[in-house]
Amino acid sequence: MASTQTLSTDRIDSFEVALGKHFSEKPRYVPFKDRRLSGDMTVETMLNSCHGKYMTSWRGVPLMKDCFDLIITQQLLWDLKPQTVIELGAYKGGSALWTADIVKAFGFKSRIISVDINMSMLCPLARECPDVTYIEGDVSEIEKCLPEELLKTLPHPWFINEDVHVNVVGVLEYLDKFMESGDYLLIEDTNPIKPTKLGQGLIKSLGYDPLGNEKLEQVKISLDTT
Numbered sequence: 001m002a003s004t005q006t007l008s009t010d011r012i013d014s015f016e017v018a019l020g021k022h023f024s025e026k027p028r029y030v031p032f033k034d035r036r037l038s039g040d041m042t043v044e045t046m047l048n049s050c051h052g053k054y055m056t057s058w059r060g061v062p063l064m065k066d067c068f069d070l071i072i073t074q075q076l077l078w079d080l081k082p083q084t085v086i087e088l089g090a091y092k093g094g095s096a097l098w099t100a101d102i103v104k105a106f107g108f109k110s111r112i113i114s115v116d117i118n119m120s121m122l123c124p125l126a127r128e129c130p131d132v133t134y135i136e137g138d139v140s141e142i143e144k145c146l147p148e149e150l151l152k153t154l155p156h157p158w159f160i161n162e163d164v165h166v167n168v169v170g171v172l173e174y175l176d177k178f179m180e181s182g183d184y185l186l187i188e189d190t191n192p193i194k195p196t197k198l199g200q201g202l203i204k205s206l207g208y209d210p211l212g213n214e215k216l217e218q219v220k221i222s223l224d225t226t
């Protein structure tokens with residue numbers, strides 16, 4: 001006779017007590033200054049996660065997010081309930097489309113703006129998404145992409161996702177002038193062991209060069225934590 005195993009209520013209760021203790025000591029969100037600026041992934045794990053990341057799509061539109069990014073970001077969106085999302089780096093539009101769909105599924109409205117130097121890469125499904133405004137421009141001149149007159153009209157809280165990796169200090173210092181307490185800034189690809197070139201995780205024969213600390217150092221300068 002097959003035996004059925006169930007978790008006792010006592011064990012679930014003690015698990016929840018342990019979780020509560022864990023999270024009171026190690027909360028979900030911590031300020032940048034309190035973060036440990038290193039990761040736990042080995043190079044091999046990172047390369048394997050990139051393998052998946054470069055094949056990830058949403059409704060058939062490629063997006064450059066790995067499984068960790070997607071689960072963390074959806075929770076951030078739920079917790080923050082941003083009224084404005086500013087994405088720097090649209091690529092095919094997959095991440096903007098994903099954000100629009102997630103926000104809609106969560107039942108709140110958000111104005112989504114996505115900036116890229118080359119909008120010819122956008123997939124039609126992403127381009128046609130009515131909830132996303134695409135702005136073509138060079139973030140080296142961020143004040144032209146996102147002029148003051150526009151930024152001042154965008155309701156808070158903001159969720160900003162920096163995923164272009166160009167003019168990081170200039171971009172962050174410019175946007176900081178318009179940000180308010182409660183806004184959230186996500187800066188992608190600061191892990192020094194990430195592969196430098198797109199595709200290196202997928203095609204290891206191309207060789208692997210680590211990204212290095214440059215972007216993280218730029219973020220530290222912008223946040224004045226050096």
Ligand SMILES: C[S@@+](CC[C@H](N)C(=O)[O-])C[C@H]1O[C@@H](n2cnc3c(N)ncnc32)[C@H](O)[C@@H]1O
Pocket residue numbers: 062063064065087088089090091092093094095115116117118137138139140163164166
């Ligand atoms: C990593 S991809 C963005 C990926 C996208 N956020 C996603 O998750 O699918 C970086 C994008 O930055 C854009 N880019 C590169 N240089 C730029 C610049 N100077 N100004 C604006 N966009 C730029 C590229 O065209 C590219 O689409």
